[in-house]
Amino acid sequence: MNKGQLLYEGKAKRLYQTEQEDILFVEYKNSATAFNGEKKAEIDGKGILNNRITTLIFERLKEYGIDSHFIERISDNEQLVRKVEIIPIEVVVRNIAAGSLAKRLGVEEGTPLKRTIVEFYYKDDALGDPIINNDHIDILGIATKEEVETLYELGLKVNGILQPIFEDVGVILVDFKLEFGRDKEGNVLLADEISPDTCRLWDAETKQKLDKDVFRRDLGSLIEVYEIILSRLGGK
Amino acid sequence: MNKGQLLYEGKAKRLYQTEQEDILFVEYKNSATAFNGEKKAEIDGKGILNNRITTLIFERLKEYGIDSHFIERISDNEQLVRKVEIIPIEVVVRNIAAGSLAKRLGVEEGTPLKRTIVEFYYKDDALGDPIINNDHIDILGIATKEEVETLYELGLKVNGILQPIFEDVGVILVDFKLEFGRDKEGNVLLADEISPDTCRLWDAETKQKLDKDVFRRDLGSLIEVYEIILSRLGGK
Numbered sequence: 516m517n518k519g520q521l522l523y524e525g526k527a528k529r530l531y532q533t534e535q536e537d538i539l540f541v542e543y544k545n546s547a548t549a550f551n552g553e554k555k556a557e558i559d560g561k562g563i564l565n566n567r568i569t570t571l572i573f574e575r576l577k578e579y580g581i582d583s584h585f586i587e588r589i590s591d592n593e594q595l596v597r598k599v600e601i602i603p604i605e606v607v608v609r610n611i612a613a614g615s616l617a618k619r620l621g622v623e624e625g626t627p628l629k630r631t632i633v634e635f636y637y638k639d640d641a642l643g644d645p646i647i648n649n650d651h652i653d654i655l656g657i658a659t660k661e662e663v664e665t666l667y668e669l670g671l672k673v674n675g676i677l678q679p680i681f682e683d684v685g686v687i688l689v690d691f692k693l694e695f696g697r698d699k700e701g702n703v704l705l706a707d708e709i710s711p712d713t714c715r716l717w718d719a720e721t722k723q724k725l726d727k728d729v730f731r732r733d734l735g736s737l738i739e740v741y742e743i744i745l746s747r748l749g750g751k
Numbered sequence: 752m753n754k755g756q757l758l759y760e761g762k763a764k765r766l767y768q769t770e771q772e773d774i775l776f777v778e779y780k781n782s783a784t785a786f787n788g789e790k791k792a793e794i795d796g797k798g799i800l801n802n803r804i805t806t807l808i809f810e811r812l813k814e815y816g817i818d819s820h821f822i823e824r825i826s827d828n829e830q831l832v833r834k835v836e837i838i839p840i841e842v843v844v845r846n847i848a849a850g851s852l853a854k855r856l857g858v859e860e861g862t863p864l865k866r867t868i869v870e871f872y873y874k875d876d877a878l879g880d881p882i883i884n885n886d887h888i889d890i891l892g893i894a895t896k897e898e899v900e901t902l903y904e905l906g907l908k909v910n911g912i913l914q915p916i917f918e919d920v921g922v923i924l925v926d927f928k929l930e931f932g933r934d935k936e937g938n939v940l941l942a943d944e945i946s947p948d949t950c951r952l953w954d955a956e957t958k959q960k961l962d963k964d965v966f967r968r969d970l971g972s973l974i975e976v977y978e979i980i981l982s983r984l985g986g987k
């Protein structure tokens with residue numbers, strides 16, 4: 516499979532066409548960004564770690580029956596994925612109050628929620644990824660009612676799989692963000708990445724943050740904590 | 752009915768106990784506030800106008816089968832209402848993009864929406880009345896699933912009644928905010944006020960703003976435009 520034209524350069528990854536119309540090359544960059552791109556840094560080794568962690572997670576999800584765009588990891592910082600039409604909705608699943616939820620509801624960070632909740636954000640950098648409800652999604656015309664239900668259900672389902680996987684290795688899955696896309700047949704497929712860039716992960720004992728909050732809040736070495744996650748998941 | 756103890760002083764009204772446990776005196780103040788209380792003014796005559804306009808609207812809604820807390824207007828700036836336990840959710844109904852919706856979705860103010868939409872905001876001044884979804888409502892425990900459906904349906908129903916009433920007198924009902932409460936039997940009842948403080952109302956011909964945006968955005972005399980609304984609704 517050869518790397519063709521660069522299709523899209525995002526904040527954390529580059530997408531390239533391959534010779535096969537419906538398969539893409541994803542190259543994980545070393546860039547770290549936060550606060551809608553306001554804070555930026557290049558961090559050696561980050562791309563490799565996220566490529567490996569995302570791979571492990573998509574493989575585990577596959578075992579539990581969750582299809583994703585993931586095909587295979589083909590180098591340190593590259594993987595092949597199925598091309599989809601991304602639904603511009605960030606599906607955020609939360610088990611414990613943190614970040615914007617703690618602020619929104621005036622709840623102390625770390626408070627367990629009565630139950631797992633799902634939020635939708637409009638994936639639009641220029642608008643700052645605003646939170647939206649089902650009526651907003653409807654008038655924006657970005658997903659059908661059935662798709663919205665699917666996103667909600669898949670969000671909870673992925674959580675139900677990942678929470679115990681992390682728990683088994685002493686990590687609390689606080690919250691995470693998923694992206695989905697439509698394949699050529701219109702099936703909704705889990706896409707993008709699942710990594711410490713897109714999850715909040717806390718050590719179960721020490722409550723140490725093992726995710727991008729280390730970068731957002733200047734709490735130490737991002738590489739060190741991402742390596743902890745990789746090794747806890749059985750990778751190296 | 753005698754005015755008893757002051758129960759609550761809000762930004763726009765004062766609530767007093769009466770000798771009857773389940774009936775309250777509402778006194779409409781002349782205060783205008785915006786941006787979560789950051790902008791403030793005393794405007795002579797505002798209380799009288801909102802008391803009259805709210806009365807007319809609750810009376811019209813009653814004719815169309817919508818029960819509210821409203822009992823009767825008893826003076827220029829006072830009315831009697833049934834006491835309820837306010838559900839701390841602001842139900843916002845929108846026909847046309849304006850204000851925070853225009854910003855959230857990046858839509859030009861004045862753009863008609865594909866369909867009427869409903870938004871829920873957590874009524875909490877300290878948090879700045881954040882927008883919330885059904886899952887937030889659930890974990891906050893501020894309304895049941897059935898009540899949330901009722902709020903949504905009543906929002907659309909009130910819109911279906913008020914939109915043509917305003918249209919008939921040359922006014923576009925752009926959006927509005929409702930509050931609801933529970934009576935002693937647990938019935939959900941429309942409460943608070945419906946006035947140019949809580950609606951966006953535009954002249955159908957000139958698109959002149961006939962609501963609190965006149966105050967928010969320094970567009971002229973609030974009293975003059977509230978008087979237009981009162982007289983168009985057949986009041987004086």
Ligand SMILES: Nc1ncnc2c1ncn2[C@@H]1O[C@H](COP(=O)(O)OP(=O)(O)O)[C@@H](O)[C@H]1O
Nearest residue numbers: 525526527528584596597598599601694706707
């Ligand atoms: N399978 C896929 N097909 C097409 N686009 C994808 C796929 N998976 C992820 N994407 C999109 O590619 C981009 C990934 O790069 P990223 O650096 O994370 O971008 P962003 O800065 O938009 O978050 C995102 O816009 C994401 O939605």
Ligand SMILES: Nc1ncnc2c1ncn2[C@@H]1O[C@H](COP(=O)(O)OP(=O)(O)O)[C@@H](O)[C@H]1O
Nearest residue numbers: 761762763764820832833834835837930942943
């Ligand atoms: N029938 C009612 N019973 C009890 N409380 C009510 C009733 N109608 C309205 N309220 C509450 O009384 C207050 C009205 O005063 P207002 O000045 O609008 O307050 P605020 O500054 O909270 O908006 C609001 O908190 C509103 O929710």
Ligand SMILES: [Mg+2]
Nearest residue numbers: 525526527707
């Ligand atoms: Mg991304």
Ligand SMILES: [Mg+2]
Nearest residue numbers: 761762763943
């Ligand atoms: Mg009020």
